[in-house]
Amino acid sequence: MLGVTTPAMVAAVANAGALGSLPVGGLSPERTRELIRETKALTNRPFAVNLFAHKPAGEVNREEIGIMQDFLAELCQEFNIPYERKDIDTFRFYYYEDLIDVLLEERISIVSFTFGELKAEAMSAFKQNGVVTIGSATSVAEAKALALSGVDALTIQGIEAGGHRSSFLADQALPQVGLFSLLPQVADEVNLPLLAAGGIYNTRTVKAAFALGASGIQVGSLLVTADESLASEAYKEAILGARDTSTALTRAFSGRWARGIQNTFMQRMDEKCITIPYYTFQNQLMSLVRAYAQKHNVKDFIALWAGQSAGKSVRASSHEIVMRLIDML
Numbered sequence: 001m002l003g004v005t006t007p008a009m010v011a012a013v014a015n016a017g018a019l020g021s022l023p024v025g026g027l028s029p030e031r032t033r034e035l036i037r038e039t040k041a042l043t044n045r046p047f048a049v050n051l052f053a054h055k056p057a058g059e060v061n062r063e064e065i066g067i068m069q070d071f072l073a074e075l076c077q078e079f080n081i082p083y084e085r086k087d088i089d090t091f092r093f094y095y096y097e098d099l100i101d102v103l104l105e106e107r108i109s110i111v112s113f114t115f116g117e118l119k120a121e122a123m124s125a126f127k128q129n130g131v132v133t134i135g136s137a138t139s140v141a142e143a144k145a146l147a148l149s150g151v152d153a154l155t156i157q158g159i160e161a162g163g164h165r166s167s168f169l170a171d172q173a174l175p176q177v178g179l180f181s182l183l184p185q186v187a188d189e190v191n192l193p194l195l196a197a198g199g200i201y202n203t204r205t206v207k208a209a210f211a212l213g214a215s216g217i218q219v220g221s222l223l224v225t226a227d228e229s230l231a232s233e234a235y236k237e238a239i240l241g242a243r244d245t246s247t248a249l250t251r252a253f254s255g256r257w258a259r260g261i262q263n264t265f266m267q268r269m270d271e272k273c274i275t276i277p278y279y280t281f282q283n284q285l286m287s288l289v290r291a292y293a294q295k296h297n298v299k300d301f302i303a304l305w306a307g308q309s310a311g312k313s314v315r316a317s318s319h320e321i322v323m324r325l326i327d328m329l
């Protein structure tokens with residue numbers, strides 16, 4: 001969970017006997033290496049490194065970005081949040097291709113990714129080096145496409161899931177399939193180990209996932225309130241107080257569809273009805289606002305990524321959260 005997961009969380013999860021995932025999507029090669037080394041210093045167990053596999057932005061629409069910057073400047077002024085206009089020519093976003101050498105040099109044995117497929121060269125570089133790859137799908141068509149590309153396992157992300165949708169096929173509308181429907185349908189069509197993601201928080205939900213065809217489960221929201229999480233106090237409180245109906249899908253914070261607890265920023269963006277620029281641009285336009293909101297506990301401007309069962313989270317160490325899930329089985 002980019003922005004939430006720390007090396008300490010990854011190591012604690014790995015040491016508890018599960019697979020911790022270190023998110024490095026969009027980070028520089030230098031920062032990626034640092035985080036990998038910090039994690040290795042805390043565990044001897046394998047952990048996954050998680051990449052973003054989205055396509056690069058096409059043509060820059062300067063007018064669209066200008067309108068968005070005007071709106072953000074006005075909104076931030078209203079809420080006393082500092083806003084700095086950005087020169088889009090200085091935007092820098094790292095792609096997964098920039099990180100492959102670091103992952104191979106650091107002998108990472110498991111690579112997961114979201115937002116797309118890896119190119120054939122990347123897949124074969126990982127295969128040649130014995131790296132296990134895990135793609136992420138939100139529809140049967142995406143699962144089939146990823147299987148065809150040669151991944152070793154798949155995360156199946158239901159609509160309940162917190163955070164960004166991993167959806168990537170341009171020729172279908174945003175898939176919004178619940179895990180109960182999606183998982184068995186993928187299991188019928190794709191012969192790969194499946195990891196169920198979305199709304200999993202206790203024995204019953206884990207057992208249901210296995211009954212529907214999963215070989216493993218993946219949790220996100222449940223770890224946002226962990227001691228090792230980077231989430232601010234306001235974010236943790238919002239999660240702990242969440243109900244089944246508290247979240248919604250939004251593109252407001254990053255330009256990509258994601259599920260989070262509804263707040264003022266999401267509502268104001270909805271009301272404004274302006275075009276939200278493509279992921280990499282909107283994400284950068286919002287980065288300082290999000291960081292300020294996290295630091296100063298301004299709940300209404302934090303990207304409160306959370307799934308539909310996030311309210312079932314508890315404050316505990318990552319180790320304890322994982323052990324509870326495992327012990328209860």
Ligand SMILES: Cc1cc2nc3c(=O)[nH]c(=O)nc-3n(C[C@H](O)[C@H](O)[C@H](O)COP(=O)(O)O)c2cc1C
Nearest residue numbers: 001002114161162163197198199219220221305307
């Ligand atoms: C705060 C947060 C950040 C996330 N960041 C990532 C990420 O960087 N990479 C990724 O593959 N999935 C990410 N996800 C999605 C999770 O991998 C997973 O699909 C989801 O959390 C499962 O649903 P749950 O939140 O109901 O457990 C994130 C989820 C959350 C809640």
